[in-house]
Amino acid sequence: MSDQYDTITQAGPGTPMGELMRQYWIPAALSEELTPDGTPVRILLLNEKMIAFRDTAGRVGMMDHRCPHRCASLFYGRNEEGGLRCVYHGWKYDVEGNCLDMANIPERQHFTDKVHTKAYLTKEHNGVVWVYMGDPARAPKDLPQFECLLGPASAVKMRFIQRRCNWLQAIEGDLDTSHVGLLHFGFVKPTQDLDPGRKDLTVNRAPEYRLQETKFGLTYGAYRPSPTVPGGTYWRVAHFLYPFWIMPPVAVLENNVMVRAFIPMDDEHCMFVGFESTAFMRENDRERTSRQGDGGYLRDNLLPNESGWYGRYRMVECEENDYLISRDEQKTKSFTGIEGIHTQDQCVTESMGGIIDRSFENLAPSDIAIARNRRMLLKAVEAFQNGVRPPACDDPSAYALARGGSFTTTTEGDWLGLHKEAVASVREKSSVPA
Numbered sequence: 001m002s003d004q005y006d007t008i009t010q011a012g013p014g015t016p017m018g019e020l021m022r023q024y025w026i027p028a029a030l031s032e033e034l035t036p037d038g039t040p041v042r043i044l045l046l047n048e049k050m051i052a053f054r055d056t057a058g059r060v061g062m063m064d065h066r067c068p069h070r071c072a073s074l075f076y077g078r079n080e081e082g083g084l085r086c087v088y089h090g091w092k093y094d095v096e097g098n099c100l101d102m103a104n105i106p107e108r109q110h111f112t113d114k115v116h117t118k119a120y121l122t123k124e125h126n127g128v129v130w131v132y133m134g135d136p137a138r139a140p141k142d143l144p145q146f147e148c149l150l151g152p153a154s155a156v157k158m159r160f161i162q163r164r165c166n167w168l169q170a171i172e173g174d175l176d177t178s179h180v181g182l183l184h185f186g187f188v189k190p191t192q193d194l195d196p197g198r199k200d201l202t203v204n205r206a207p208e209y210r211l212q213e214t215k216f217g218l219t220y221g222a223y224r225p226s227p228t229v230p231g232g233t234y235w236r237v238a239h240f241l242y243p244f245w246i247m248p249p250v251a252v253l254e255n256n257v258m259v260r261a262f263i264p265m266d267d268e269h270c271m272f273v274g275f276e277s278t279a280f281m282r283e284n285d286r287e288r289t290s291r292q293g294d295g296g297y298l299r300d301n302l303l304p305n306e307s308g309w310y311g312r313y314r315m316v317e318c319e320e321n322d323y324l325i326s327r328d329e330q331k332t333k334s335f336t337g338i339e340g341i342h343t344q345d346q347c348v349t350e351s352m353g354g355i356i357d358r359s360f361e362n363l364a365p366s367d368i369a370i371a372r373n374r375r376m377l378l379k380a381v382e383a384f385q386n387g388v389r390p391p392a393c394d395d396p397s398a399y400a401l402a403r404g405g406s407f408t409t410t411t412e413g414d415w416l417g418l419h420k421e422a423v424a425s426v427r428e429k430s431s432v433p434a
């Protein structure tokens with residue numbers, strides 16, 4: 001099995017999963033990281049070392065960091081007059097990777113038309129730079145049409161946070177809903193006077209599951225009897241969306257207009273990219289959400305960015321400081337003694353090591369979505385190797401109606417149908433501001 005796990009955890013060029021991921025647009029940086037003729041930025045993505053820069057005209061380039069002359073890093077390059085000039089011998093490249101100049105060679109000997117550096121397609125949308133690392137001829141025209149990105153840009157909150165573990169390990173943390181009642185809310189006593197959301201999670205901490213593969217990935221629902229609605233069932237529905245996106249039920253359906261990704265930097269580091277929109281919420285919920293803030297992951301707990309390959313969007317809390325755990329609070333106030341939901345997730349997934357030795361695991365019925373997702377990815381990789389296009393890669397609109405979240409129903413019926421009805425009903429009640 002370990003070969004199979006290598007297949008779905010490794011994302012470098014030429015690896016099966018890495019090639020599959022290269023069929024999709026990938027968020028790589030915030031637009032504000034790149035200023036015209038400003039400092040180039042090191043970007044480590046799918047095990048490729050790249051340099052991002054914005055040229056004089058404002059266009060974004062994302063290219064191999066090695067100069068195609070003799071491989072000096074273009075990170076040290078001069079970003080000037082419409083291109084990036086290598087400081088070693090002065091060769092210069094535009095955002096498309098065309099060589100514009102060979103400053104150390106007499107002009108009659110130039111062969112700029114023969115030299116091309118690997119530069120990827122980029123797009124900017126709502127303050128984010130996206131990159132397409134596959135065959136340009138196959139690039140989808142549109143970015144993925146997630147619901148949270150379809151509303152007004154001003155309502156979208158976004159965040160990049162580096163996580164020091166394999167991308168799949170991080171995704172599996174979000175595919176595992178039963179930890180929420182323990183890791184995050186294990187200290188909450190169900191007898192306390194609680195709001196319904198907390199009660200739903202803590203009276204019964206052992207849900208059961210339903211799973212369904214979809215045109216964009218995998219949907220699963222965890223269910224248990226509702227402690228707040230007589231005869232009701234409390235559902236938590238999550239989606240995995242190819243190739244590395246997830247919509248976990250971090251809130252009730254009405255307020256869960258979000259998506260997040262764990263994108264491989266290399267095989268032992270990934271970047272959390274979170275988007276969340278308040279535009280589709282009802283007015284009251286919008287106000288409440290902005291008062292409550294960010295659900296724990298938009299806290300200002302990042303170190304200033306540095307220029308190294310691993311220097312962007314690092315959390316203050318990390319293995320070296322034990323995630324600022326308080327053993328005292330662990331006894332008196334919280335299950336972990338670690339503050340913040342994102343930090344708690346970061347701690348447990350990073351604590352497994354860079355890549356889990358999955359032969360050491362003992363999966364349980366609560367891990368059914370994780371196991372199914374692994375099998376599904378393996379199948380998709382194999383199909384892709386046999387010429388089948390991966391799910392949703394040629395149809396970014398396939399994501400548009402997906403929404404995760406929690407809801408309670410007293411109706412009997414097919415769980416997917418119930419979820420669909422619940423989503424339709426909250427959509428009907430919400431209004432999208434112009």
Ligand code: FES
Nearest residue numbers: 067069070086089
């Ligand atoms: S290595 Fe870049 S110009 Fe020579």
Ligand SMILES: [Fe+2]
Nearest residue numbers: 173180184345
């Ligand atoms: Fe969590």
